[in-house]
Amino acid sequence: MSAPAGRPVAAARNRQVKLGAYVTFEGRTWQVAAVAGASVRLVDERGQTASVLAPFLFADPTFAVVDSPAAGVPPWGLLESVPARERERALAWQRHIREIETGLPGGPASGGIPRPEYDPKQQSMAAREQAKADELAQLGWPRVSRATVRRMRARYHAGGLMGLIPQRKPSSATGRADERVVAAVLEALRRQHGRSKGTLKGLRQLTGQILTDTHGPEAVALPAPSTFNRLVRVLADPLEHPGRPARTATTTPARPFTPTVALRPGELVQVDTTRLDVMAVGEDGHPVRPELTIALDVATRSVVAAVLREESTQAVDAALLLAEMAVPQPARPGWPGHLRLAHAAVPYARLLALDARLEQAAARPVVVPETIVIDRGRVFVSAAFLAACETLGVSVQPAPPRSPAAKGAVERTFGSINTLFAQHVAGYTGSHVLVRGQAVEDEARFTVAQLQELLDEWVTAVWQHRPHDGLRHPVLPKKALAPNEMWGALLGASGYVPLPLTGADYLELLPVRFHPITGRGIRINYRTYDHAVLNEHRGRPSPTGPDSKWEVHLNPHDVRQIYIRLPDGHLHEIPWIHRDHVHAPMGETAWRHIRATLNHRAGREQHEADLAEAADQVLRHARPLPGRDAPATAAAPSAAVAAAAGPQAADDDAEAQDSLDAVEAHARDDDGRPAADDELSPLAGRFALYDAFEEAEHW
Structure with a gap:
């Protein structure tokens, strides 16, 4: 008597109830004394007997054959998760094993006449296994011998169809990653816990700093970005995983996209406003999230002007943006020498002959815009801004409504500012509410004026010298150029037109x-x-x-x-x-x-x-x-x-x-004398308050 059909061969054989076998039934151990039709006669250790119907015996939850494992239903759901190639190979092995044992590929009830080399009545099991190994070798199966066939038969009897699936050794979650790198990643994730989530690139930089502080410079090398991203994916909590943006559904059909092309500096400048992803200390001491307005030259991808304001940008800020992009931007006190225009990749001597103000200018392009692309915000369509553009001879082109691709370059630059600058500043809020920290307001450290100083220095030192994949020189199409390099390359296409604005011109642009x-x-x-x-x-x-x-x-500011x-x-x-x-x-x-x-x-x-x-x-x-x-x-x-x-x-x-x-x-020492320059640099240089009126006198 055997268990119901539908189980693997090994399982059915293990579930056979033979005379003399010991079974458990109703929590007690019995020995099978007789089998009469559908009834099973059982005898326990005390000599008591019981006659039980076979279906009732098998249905008992405690039923098991002693010293014989009970096989359950094979995990068919796991078979669906196996790669298709391995699943097809396991099904092929199942047919071959059935043919070896029964002579028929479909099993005993499939019908047909066995092939002579697999007929159990004429060939031994060893001969059938060898015949199957020779057949598979002729079919092109690699490394198939009689030992392989015997091993696959044993795996099939032990685990059924799932036993024929290759079993890979479980590997460590972190693989072969250096334990020091793993510890540094865990420390970086711990520091970011509860704070606004940044990008994977920012987390990699933080991990590199931790490795340097712990083991010394260049003692432990960071893995490649792809390897590092996989390591973070394994170690990070899914809810704390950085660089995972929120996705929202949209019902608006995608419009055809046409790339914007500009061939000379100032030919097309895109202007837009957004909230900076950093909390700052407002004028009244409360934490505020300032508003950032930038002007981006499409031809060189240069941020030619950037203005931070505590509240909504006003017409005076838009007018100031025009003045900042059209006149040389002076280098701030305390900036290193390489941030001056004299060290940029431009024909500095020829430009200096045209405009003496470039001698103390920062290494940022000076662009007289021909066309400005704006959205339909009230600031940029105001009479004051349009009048300022008319005064400077600038053409204003409003972008189509609900068409972010019309200003795709400046929109992408906002994302770069958030990932390359904002996430490294105290008070970072994250790009959206799902990645925001728990107490971002308490992390605010800088005033809006100080943030303006930091942003100006970052644009001059990092953004303008960072290679941009979209900037290619016609002579060197495989080399990505930095915005300053592209400006120097295209400067001859349009030349530099000095725009001598004065403090009186700035006053005329005020509301x-x-x-x-x-x-x-x-x-x-x-x-x-x-x-x-x-x-x-x-x-x-x-x-x-x-x-x-x-x-x-x-001036409202x-x-x-x-x-x-x-x-x-x-x-x-x-x-x-x-x-x-x-x-x-x-x-x-x-x-x-x-x-x-x-x-x-x-x-x-x-x-x-x-x-x-x-x-x-x-x-x-x-x-x-x-x-x-x-x-x-x-x-x-x-x-x-x-x-x-x-x-x-x-x-x-x-x-x-x-x-x-x-x-x-x-700023003074114990003797009342002024302190050294290095002690005054945070005050008199990098974090000095920007006075627009004083700067206007230098224009």
Whole structure:
């Protein structure tokens, strides 16, 4: 008596219940005493007997033949996961083994007449195995002998069809990777845990730094990028795996893509705005995510201008972008010499003869744009920006709506800035919310002005000297060129046209508004601007302005002064009456925060003085001192505002460390003499506040 059909041959043979065999039934051990039809007679160790129907005996959960493994249903699902070639080879072996044992490839019930060399009645098992080995060798099967056939028969009887699948030895998850590299990858993943996820390339750089710090420079070599990516895929938590973007479905059909071609510098410049993936310390001390506006020259892939703003980009920023790309960008104090234009791959001597301002310029292209491609944002279609483009002779070309491919070069550059620059800056937010860290706001370390300095230096030192796969010289088509190299190669195609802008040109590009001149001066948003130059015009109507109001130009990023056009046609600077009390540039963002925090509890003059005091305290506390590990928190500006409003403002200000005094103290040694240049470099060089008005005077 045997188990039901449908199991492998070995399984059926092991499940046979013969006379004298010991079986377990209902948790007890029995010996088969007799088999009569469908009934099985069992005898236990105590001599008790039982007669059980065979189907009932086999259905018992505890039934098993003692000293004979019970075979279950073969894992047919695993067979589907086997490569098709190995699965077909296993099925072929099954047919050959069946023919060896029964004479028929399909088994005993398949019918037919066995071939003479495989007839069990005429040939022994050894002869049949040898005949099968000779047949497979003639068919082209490699390395098939009688021993191979015998081994495959044993594997088939032990494991059925799955036993014929080649069993590979399980390998380590990390393979043959160096244990030191594995430890460094695990340490890099630990440091990134809970933070915003970057790219695999950024993680590889971090791993290299860990190996250098642990074992010394060049002691342990990093594996190739493809090997490193496989190692990270094995070691990283799937939820923490870097470089895995979120994918969203879209129902918009793809439009035909036509690449944008530009053959000379300035022929086509693409301008766009996006949020930088870095949290910064705002003017009011709160963490903010600044907005980045860049201008990209398509012919050379050069970032010819980049502007960071705390809030939404305004018309003045777009106009400033035009000025920055059209005039030489001065090298910042503290920058190394190789970042100057004199060391770039351009005909520097010939350019210097055209424009003396290039002598102190940074190694970035100076491009006078012919055509600017913009999106339909309100900033770039504003009257101020279009008027600025018309003044500079620039053609404006709006991109088609919902067509990101129209500005594909600048869109791709934003991704490069995020992966090559932003992910290495403290406060990195990640490219989307699914990879964002848990406390990104607490990681903010730099103000927007400091981030602007870092970005300018990165563009000059890294981006402009980094080979771009899309830049190829006609003479050297196999060599990828850097943007500066491409600019030098194409410079002869268009030449350099100097654009001598002055500080007055910059003032003309500022946003315009109209206000009356009263006996107290000009009142704008709770701020009073006054100067002796207004004396003869107080209370008088403007001869040219609408509603008899005077034309006023205001920089929203520094409200400490305005510029008014008087009858002589020139713009005159009018300072805020409390400008000398506020020692740093202040924008409308910080001013609105101060006004919302400080209640109006006195007359207009006293209230404005309180606002000025609060503004000075906020600007001092919002800028972290050199060497501090944590940025200014939101509570510090609020406390400064409250202190400025109350009678204890002087005492509170004395208790709080004045940031400007601290900077001055930091810049001097114990004897009161100025510190060395290397000690001042973080203050006077790399992180110095960028003053657009001062820079405009150098244009």
